[in-house]
Amino acid sequence: MKRIFSVVLAFAALASFSSAAEAKLRVVTSLQDLSSIAQAIGGDRVETFALAKGYQDPHFVDAKPSFVLQLSRADLLIVAGLELEIGYLPPMIDQSRNSKIHPGNPGYLDASVGCNILQRPAGQVTRAMGDVHPYGNPHYWTDPGNGRVVARAIAGRLSQLDAAGAATYQKNLAAFEQRLTQKQAEWGARMAPYAGTKIVTFHDSWPNFAKAFKLNIVGHVEPKPGIPPSPTHTLETINLIQSQKVPVILVEPYFDRKTPDYIAGKTGAAVVVFYPSVGGTPAIKDYFSLFDADIDAFVAAMKGKK
Amino acid sequence: MSTDSRAASARCWILGACTVFCLLVPAAARAQEPQTPPPDDAVTALRKEIEALRADYEQRISDLEKRLADLQVAQGQAPPALPEETAPPPPPQETAQAPEAVPPAEPTAVAEAPAEPGTGGGGGEGGQTSNYFNPSMSVIGNFLAVAGRNHTENLPATELRESEVGLQAIVDPYARADFFLSFGEEGVDVEEGFITFTALPAGLLAKVGRIRTSFGKVNTLHLHVLPWPDEPLPVVNLLGGDEGWIATGASVSRLFPVGDVFTEGTLQVFRGQAEGLFEGERRGDLSYNGHYRVFADLTEASNLDLGLSYGFGPNGTEEDADTRLEGLDLTYRWKPLQTGSYRSAILRGEVYRSRREQPGGDQNAVGWYVSGDYQLARRWFVGARLEAADHADDETRRDTGKAALLTFWPSEFSQLRAELRRRHYSLTDEDANELLLQLQFAIGAHGAHPF
Numbered sequence: 001m002k003r004i005f006s007v008v009l010a011f012a013a014l015a016s017f018s019s020a021a022e023a024k025l026r027v028v029t030s031l032q033d034l035s036s037i038a039q040a041i042g043g044d045r046v047e048t049f050a051l052a053k054g055y056q057d058p059h060f061v062d063a064k065p066s067f068v069l070q071l072s073r074a075d076l077l078i079v080a081g082l083e084l085e086i087g088y089l090p091p092m093i094d095q096s097r098n099s100k101i102h103p104g105n106p107g108y109l110d111a112s113v114g115c116n117i118l119q120r121p122a123g124q125v126t127r128a129m130g131d132v133h134p135y136g137n138p139h140y141w142t143d144p145g146n147g148r149v150v151a152r153a154i155a156g157r158l159s160q161l162d163a164a165g166a167a168t169y170q171k172n173l174a175a176f177e178q179r180l181t182q183k184q185a186e187w188g189a190r191m192a193p194y195a196g197t198k199i200v201t202f203h204d205s206w207p208n209f210a211k212a213f214k215l216n217i218v219g220h221v222e223p224k225p226g227i228p229p230s231p232t233h234t235l236e237t238i239n240l241i242q243s244q245k246v247p248v249i250l251v252e253p254y255f256d257r258k259t260p261d262y263i264a265g266k267t268g269a270a271v272v273v274f275y276p277s278v279g280g281t282p283a284i285k286d287y288f289s290l291f292d293a294d295i296d297a298f299v300a301a302m303k304g305k306k
Numbered sequence: 307m308s309t310d311s312r313a314a315s316a317r318c319w320i321l322g323a324c325t326v327f328c329l330l331v332p333a334a335a336r337a338q339e340p341q342t343p344p345p346d347d348a349v350t351a352l353r354k355e356i357e358a359l360r361a362d363y364e365q366r367i368s369d370l371e372k373r374l375a376d377l378q379v380a381q382g383q384a385p386p387a388l389p390e391e392t393a394p395p396p397p398p399q400e401t402a403q404a405p406e407a408v409p410p411a412e413p414t415a416v417a418e419a420p421a422e423p424g425t426g427g428g429g430g431e432g433g434q435t436s437n438y439f440n441p442s443m444s445v446i447g448n449f450l451a452v453a454g455r456n457h458t459e460n461l462p463a464t465e466l467r468e469s470e471v472g473l474q475a476i477v478d479p480y481a482r483a484d485f486f487l488s489f490g491e492e493g494v495d496v497e498e499g500f501i502t503f504t505a506l507p508a509g510l511l512a513k514v515g516r517i518r519t520s521f522g523k524v525n526t527l528h529l530h531v532l533p534w535p536d537e538p539l540p541v542v543n544l545l546g547g548d549e550g551w552i553a554t555g556a557s558v559s560r561l562f563p564v565g566d567v568f569t570e571g572t573l574q575v576f577r578g579q580a581e582g583l584f585e586g587e588r589r590g591d592l593s594y595n596g597h598y599r600v601f602a603d604l605t606e607a608s609n610l611d612l613g614l615s616y617g618f619g620p621n622g623t624e625e626d627a628d629t630r631l632e633g634l635d636l637t638y639r640w641k642p643l644q645t646g647s648y649r650s651a652i653l654r655g656e657v658y659r660s661r662r663e664q665p666g667g668d669q670n671a672v673g674w675y676v677s678g679d680y681q682l683a684r685r686w687f688v689g690a691r692l693e694a695a696d697h698a699d700d701e702t703r704r705d706t707g708k709a710a711l712l713t714f715w716p717s718e719f720s721q722l723r724a725e726l727r728r729r730h731y732s733l734t735d736e737d738a739n740e741l742l743l744q745l746q747f748a749i750g751a752h753g754a755h756p757f
Contacts, residue, residue, distance in 0.1 A: 053606075056643040063757040064609065065568040065601035072509065072561055087755045094482060097561065099505035104479065127719055127749075227717060228684050254645045256684065 025162055028074040028101075030085045031058060032279035033141045034111055034150065036286045038078060041155045041172045045165045049074075051089075054279025057254040059131070059226070063088040071096035074107070076161060078154065081112035084138035109157045112138070115146040118207045130224025139276060143208035144184050147287055151176050179288065187213070187291050194302055200241060200269070201250040202260060205276050209294070218244050221251070221260055229259040241267040247305045248298070250274040253281075270301040441475035441483075444750030446530045454740035458731040461740075466491055468529055472753065480505045486528065497528065497552065513557040518550065520557065520572045520597040521615045522656050523635040525550040531756040533652070533679055535725050535744035539695035539705050540673030544631070544660045546582030551617070553580045553593060572597040578620045583629065585622025593619025611637040627663040629698070650681040660698045671696035679711075687713040703732040720747040 025046045029035045035048040042048070049070050052061045058080070071077065071092055079085050093101060100107035112135075120136035140146045155173040159166035195214040199206075202221040210217045219240045223233035240246070241263065248270050251260045257271065264271045274294055278284055284293050448468040452461045469489040476482045481503045488497040500515030518526050524538065525545055537548050545551045555576030562569045574595040578586020584593045595617035603609045615633035620626070634657045641650035655676040662669045673695025681687050689711035697703045707729035714722045725742040 053643050057645050060645065060755070062639075062641065063754060064603070065570070065599070065611075066566070066603050066609070069561065069563050069566065069568045072563075083752065086752050088757075089754075091754045094502060094504045095511065097504070097506070097509045097511050099479075102479070102504065127717075131718060256648060 025075045025158065025165075026073055027076045027078065028070050029078040030061075030080055030089060031141070031277055033147075033277050033287055033290065034078045034080065034154075036278045036290075037147060037151050037176070038076075038154050038158075040176050040286070041151055041169055042158055042165075043168060043172050045162060045168060046158065050279070052277075054275065054277035054284065055253050055281070057252070058084055058277065059087060061085075061088045063092050065095075068092050068095045071101060072098050074098060074101050076107050076109060076157065077101035078109045078111055078157075080138055080141070081110035082117065082135040082138035082140075083133050106157065106160055109153060111150045111153060112136075112140060114153060115140045115149045116143060116208070118211065119204075130222075131226030133225075137204065137207050139205040140208045142206060142276060143212040144180060144187070144291060145212060146208060148177060148180055151180075183288055183291065187295055190295055190299060191215075194298070197248075197302070198244050198246045199248050199250055200237060200246050200263075201274075202252055202255045205252055206250060206274070213295075218246060221249065221255075221263065234259055234263060238263055238266050241269050248272050248301050250298075252276055270304060272297050272301045274298075439475070441473040441485075442751035444472040444748060444753055446470045446472070446746065446748045448530050449745040450535055451743040452740055453743075454738065456729075456736070456738035456740055458734045458736050458738065459729070461742075470497065470528065470530060472751070474751070477501060488529075495549075497549075509560050511559050514555075516552065516554045517557060517574075519553050519574055519576070519595045519617065520559075521545065521551050521595050521617050521631065522633040522658065523611075523613060523637060523654065524656065527756065530746050530748075533654075533677060533689060534691060534709065534711060535723055535742045536727070538656075538675040538677075538691065539693040539707055539729075540656065540658045540675055543695040543705060544658045544671060544673045544698050546580055546584075549581060551580055551583055551595075553577065553584075553595075555592075568599075568601040570599045572599075576619070580619070583621070584619035586620035587622065591620040593617065607642045608638070608640045611635075611639070621662055621664065623662075623664040629663070630661045632659045633657070648681060648684040652679045653677075658695075662698050664699060669696075669699055669701045671698050671701045679713075685715045687711075687715075689713065697732070705732055706730045719749070721745070 024044075025042065027035070027038045027042065027046050027048045029038060029048060029050050031052055032050040032054045035050040038046060039048045051067050051070070052058045074096070077093070079089065093103075098107075099105065102108060103110075117136035117140055121132065121134060125132055125134045141150065151173055155169045158169045162169075191213040196216055198216045198218045199210070200219045200221065201217055204217075204220055204222070204225055206215075206217060209215070219237055221229050221234075221237060223230055229237075241249075246267075246269055249260050249264060250272050251257060251274065253273050253275055257273075260271045263269065274297065275281065275284055275290060278287055278290050280290070281293065284290050446469070447466065448470070449465070450461070450467045451464045453463075467490070471485075471487045471489065473485040473487075474483070481501050483501045484498065485496070486498040488495045496516055498515070498517050500513045500517050503510075503512040503514075506512060518528070520526055522545075524532060524541060529537075537550065541550050542548055553574075553576035555574060557572060557574040559570055559572035562571055572595075574597075576593045576595070578584050578588075578591035578593050580593065586592065595615065597616075598614045600612045601609065613633070613635040615631070615635070617631040617633075618628050621629040635655070637652065637654040639650075639652050653676075655674065657672070657674040660669070660671045660673075662671070673693075675691060675693035677689065677691040679687050679689040691707075691709045691711070693708070694704060694706040697705075707727060709725050709727040711723060711725045713724075716722070721744075723742075723744040723746070725744070727740050727742060728737065729740075730737050
């Protein structure tokens with residue numbers, strides 16, 4: 001009896017210790033972009049962990065058991081949604097043994113809700129179209145306007161999970177929004193001279209970016225989403241670039257540059273490595289520097305053309 | 307034709323006609339209903355309906371606007387620039403997940419716009435709501451063609467080896483269910499059918515039903531995700547045949563993290579019967595399995611996965627005769643996250659030992675395989691496998707094999723694989739050289755990528 005008592009006591013001590021250690025909210029996100037925004041809003045009250053790294057193809061993330069461990073300890077899981085994570089996240093949520101982060105519970109936040117989502121298929125969707133996302137293009141965070149919507153959703157959810165920090169979250173949100181408004185004006189001004197520029201991209205990751213900065217995507221190096229470039233399609237792309245006088249080809253950092261470089265060699269278009277996510281390079285350390293870096297690269301390439 | 311049978315057939319006709327009539331009449335009545343009012347009335351009615359709908363919508367929109375403004379006032383914010391396009395309805399999460407309910411406390415009022423009726427993609431119409439909760443479905447075809455000579459293991463020249471139908475959905479806030487029905491060319495097997503309790507206390511995860519037991523590594527995998535078109539010899543000889551060890555019962559597992567290293571313990575209890583492996587006669591003759599898994603990231607790009615397994619159960623050769631199984635599995639993966647190079651590699655190996663009590667002396671059989679896969683290009687993989695296994699019921703008989711593989715993925719949803727295989731069979735003392743050509747294709751819900 002004495003022993004049982006001491007065991008119970010030990011457990012109680014352990015529990016109180018661990019609750020003291022859990023002062024910070026643990027936020028796990030699928031993308032580094034979401035982590036960056038969550039960190040900006042949460043400040044010292046949260047610690048964040050992103051499953052996919054910024055230089056990694058967010059469609060193909062390995063469901064590593066070490067991620068299950070992160071999820072098992074999470075208070076909040078923020079996903080990009082629109083089936084971007086379908087290849088790895090659902091089984092890991094089940095294995096996490098953490099019902100807080102199950103879809104439908106406050107610890108699960110789908111960041112796409114409320115965002116301006118493009119390319120939501122209107123008619124029948126089949127895989128003859130490649131690896132299409134039936135709920136719309138999931139690369140929506142490349143529009144800073146959507147970043148604002150995501151930041152508000154995160155602030156709301158953090159306030160709900162940690163009411164004591166609500167004032168801090170609202171204050172941080174206001175600061176984030178103010179900075180974003182200022183940055184949006186700056187980015188808009190830098191991109192304004194290139195409004196209407198025709199571009200070709202490797203994967204269809206950029207419709208939101210193109211819409212936000214008034215670029216005109218005329219084609220893709222991939223014949224269909226997720227299908228690698230074929231010789232016929234490469235020829236078509238070369239013709240397209242020549243006939244439409246496309247100055248740049250945007251390539252995500254996780255794709256092979258061989259075909260884009262070949263096309264560039266034939267047409268004189270410039271290949272620009274365009275980072276879709278925070279963490280794509282060490283310099284891209286937050287949501288703001290993501291746009292800074294991409295716009296720098298774009299402007300540099302366009303200046304080189306003139 | 308005799309009068310009797312003629313009368314019978316006449317009765318059949320009358321019955322049939324009656325049935326058809328009964329079925330048609332209500333349908334025809336339904337079809338005629340909309341035509342009963344004169345056309346002018348119908349137009350007026352329709353117009354009224356539209357007017358009513360419009361009024362309703364305007365009311366709702368103004369309500370929403372008011373709520374939005376109220377919220378912003380409450381937060382002391384200027385009204386934000388709303389996105390140009392209307393907010394989309396929340397998509398069903400990952401097909402198998404229940405749609406997320408937007409909590410009412412959300413300050414982002416824009417997120418609540420999807421609550422409007424009529425925008426709920428397909429779910430809006432009354433008759434469709436039942437479909438909304440249908441399980442996500444997938445079918446995976448596994449076609450195998452074989453060339454070469456083999457008198458011992460005589461695979462057909464061409465075969466649709468398996469059509470695996472997967473049905474998966476969330477049951478309720480506490481559980482999800484997964485069914486995998488494996489159709490051969492004739493007949494069906496429930497390969498797996500289980501419920502997983504995902505919201506248990508104390509970090510437990512429980513499965514109940516028919517499952518592939520957590521013994522070793524490949525035994526837990528479905529045929530279509532194996533890195534080869536065939537099961538390796540240790541599974542065939544020591545785990546009861548091509549299917550491996552599939553059993554019906556319950557499984558409980560828990561995480562035991564050691565710092566940031568993932569470790570997981572699993573305990574499983576099954577009925578004492580599993581095809582080719584266990585044959586308990588009494589209800590109390592159960593089979594058991596325990597598995598311990600350790601996973602560690604060595605670097606960002608490489609990791610090590612280690613498993614220890616121990617299982618036992620009655621083998622039915624005589625009263626209280628057991629078969630005891632021990633397993634060790636090791637997997638090393640290397641895959642740079644920056645996938646532009648399209649290079650990756652996996653090395654895996656397993657050793658099983660089976661100790662079988664049987665009349666005439668206990669048999670102590672060992673089996674193993676080692677296999678490697680290397681990614682050459684975005685869609686091309688080469689691989690090799692070495693294998694050897696004693697027979698569970700005769701430790702003196704050992705089969706061996708080696709194989710070379712080439713795999714091509716046209717897309718994420720189809721796969722072509724060729725295996726050049728040489729196996730030595732101890733029973734017939736035969737060396738068989740074969741070429742196995744496998745074509746796999748998946749339709750339906752996008753499943754998770756195996757890891």
